[in-house]
Amino acid sequence: MSFNLLSEPIRKFIRDKGWEQFRPIQTAAISKILESSNNFILISRTASGKTEAAFLPILSKVNFREEGIQVLYISPLIALINDQFNRIEDLSKNLDVTITKWHGEANKTQKEKLIKQPNGIVLITPESLEAMFINKPFNVKLLFSNLKYVVIDEIHSFIGTDRGIQLQSILSRLEKENNNLFSVVGLSATMSEENSFREVKEFTGNVDKTKILIDRTPKNINVLFRFFKNEKEELSLELLKDLYKTTKDNKVLIFPNSRGRAEEVAVKLKKISEKVKGHLNYFSHHSSVDKEVREYVEYFAKNNRQNFCIACTSTLELGIDIGTVDDVIQIDATNSIASLIQRVGRSGRKEGKTSNLYLYATNEWSLLQSVACWLLYKDGFIEPPHKNVKPYDIFIHQALSITKGHSGIKLTNLINQLKDNSAFKYIEILEIEEILYHLIKIDFLEKLQDEVIIGVEGEKVVNSRDFYSVFKTEENFKVINAGNTIGEIPFSPQIVEDENILLSAKIWKIKFVDNKTKKIEVIPTKDGKKPMFFGISATIHQKVREKMMEVLYNQSNYDFLDESSLDEIETLQKDFSVFKIQDLRTNRMLLIADKDLRFFTFTGTRINRTIQLLLNVSNVKNILEESSSSFDIELSKDEFILKWNALSSLISNIDAHIYNLLSTHSSLLGFSKWGKYLPNKYQVEILKNNYFDIENTKEFITKINIVYNK
DNA sequence: GACCTGCTGCGGATTG
DSSP, X not given: OHHHHSOHHHHHHHHHHTOOSOOHHHHHHHHHHHHOOOEEEEEOOTTSOHHHHHHHHHHHHOOTTSSEEEEEEEOSOHHHHHHHHHHHHHHTTTSOOOEEEESTTSOHHHHHHHHHSOEEEEEEOHHHHHHHHHHOHHHHXXXXXXXXXXXXXXXXXXXXXXXXXXXXXXXXXXXXXXXTOOEEEEEESOOOOGGGGHHHHHHTTOTTTEEEEEOOOOOOEEEEEEEOOOOSSSOOHHHHHHHHHHHTTSEEEEEOSSHHHHHHHHHHHHHHHHHTTOOOOEEEESTTBOHHHHHHHHHHHHHOOSOEEEEEOGGGTSSOOOOOOSEEEEESOOSOHHHHHHHHTTSOOSTTOOEXXXXXXXXXXXXXXXXXXXXXXXXXXXXXXOOOSOOHHHHHHHHHHHHHHHTSEEHHHHHXXXXXXGGGTTSOHHHHHHHHHHHHHTTSEEEETTEEEEOHHHHHHHTSGGGGOSSOOOOEEEEEETTEEEEEEEOOTTOSTTOEEEETTEEEEEEEEETTTTEEEEEEOSXXXXXXXXXXXXXXOHHHHHHHHHHHTOOOOOTXXXXXXXXXXXXXXXXXXXXXXXXXXXXXXXXXXXXXXXXXXXXXXXXXXXXHHHHHHTTOOEEEEGGGTEEEEOSOHHHHHHHHHHHHHHHTTHHHHHHHHHHHOGGGXXXXXXXXXXXXXXXXXXXXXHTOOHHHHHHHHHHOEEEEOO
């Protein structure tokens, strides 16, 4: 039925393709988008035709003869824009419509052409849109004042993140230029249903006008757990041999959770394959591998019929098209269910084909976490997005961006614009004023009578190429062999002449390090260590940890475990049977050993961090081990209980404690690119909201009953 | 033992 609702050029396109029926999400989206101007969020698993679900009705409905850009497509990745460009061009081949790529690597002539004659569809990144607002605000009006649709791809990657707040703010600024003409269509494979999708609805700026279209059809997945205990830092030979046997005759993605380990896996599997004369299509794909090399790997996977094996990080998690993948291998647990869903989605993209997922674990805690994630996935659980109600740091960025874009703006006008921005609607007017006056005080803004302009210190920041993004990046050294760039790695003690490193699935010897130009000259060699990469630890949701605890006390028969993983789980269960747990929700275990105590919290990363802060304030010596969600404590049982019971009274004074911590450890705020320009009390708020979790810690401390082993 | 994302404008050289 929905077919007849579409315009003739689109119907012709579908007839020519020979499509016999629509996917459920397409049927739903076509009629809904055609019959109303509501915002829609389309949620449906990977490779279920979401792009078509959005664009078939939009291309039918929009009159591209009108002046101005009609449709704006926003993507988190350049690579995705390039993929989707081809797809949307194909979809609109029976229409007379211009499609323009607009990102940092896109053709400049095409951009200029568009400004001369704004029309059609534009594919853009949030940062390019930001740059347009800052440098060419008049273009924004010219290009988008007649905009009808904004399509946001992989919208889950924005919800609950700093980059998402930036995008929400930009959309809010766009609405102002456009008199709220346009509708939003968001696309996602994963989305938490908590609070009836409140966060994603707020993201569009209009909760009531935003409707969710969801296809919950599950995907058939064959899952198998395998356990190989790692005794050393490197992966065991048994694991590698098993991995090789499992993957050698297929098209495979391996996710080993880190760049260094991805290199290790790619190099070592290739070595095994060389010995037994197997295929040599072993690659690594992560942010440190040179972009051109990465593109070659993607091209190889998509266009070659040979088998391959790519060891990668989350660079291959989102929707970049790499064709058919038979198996997905996860080495040690994913940090989130959302990530697991995206990774599983990469295999068996062909209709009706089941996906193969192998979950390898190298230690007992990772195995337990992996089992917990899998069970939660089966339950349909997805972590709710992080709530950032008052994003003061992104607020600063946007205040500078608006001021720069206006080259002189009335202070009252700036305040009003920020106050009306949906991304900052919970920040109070007094707070807005206080932060703006602070920016004036530190010379980021300069007040000229009733106008403000960018101040002397602000100019240094605003005019940098780095201003357009809200996220931080590390400084890297370029790795070069005979004039070819292989990739980039962060500086580490390992980066010295004659040391060997792994990069782009090959082994290199460092010949020369140029600290001035940040370049490393290398030549190929035979043996090497994996490079050292640094990063902040991922945050695990409390639900994952609660499920881990549940597995310890649950006698279910997990038929997806192989013998060695089952052994390992049973050993853990036996170890924890010394605690007589009555209530999984409120009981937590205190292991009393000869010398010290070990307290198992089985709760989320942010809550653990907050507990650690409170323990430190109470002068309780402790070491937090995140993987097992436990604290090692050097106290007697009675001393600890006394301190523990006093913790909740410390929470009332948490601001002062965080303030003190921040004054001695300013790097604590290192995760926030703009937080350092805030007044102190707002820095404390940023930490409270993004790094710690005060509310849930309070609840946790209050409800917990400690259970001992003796 | 710890992922990822993007990037203007201008001047000057080079190429068609």
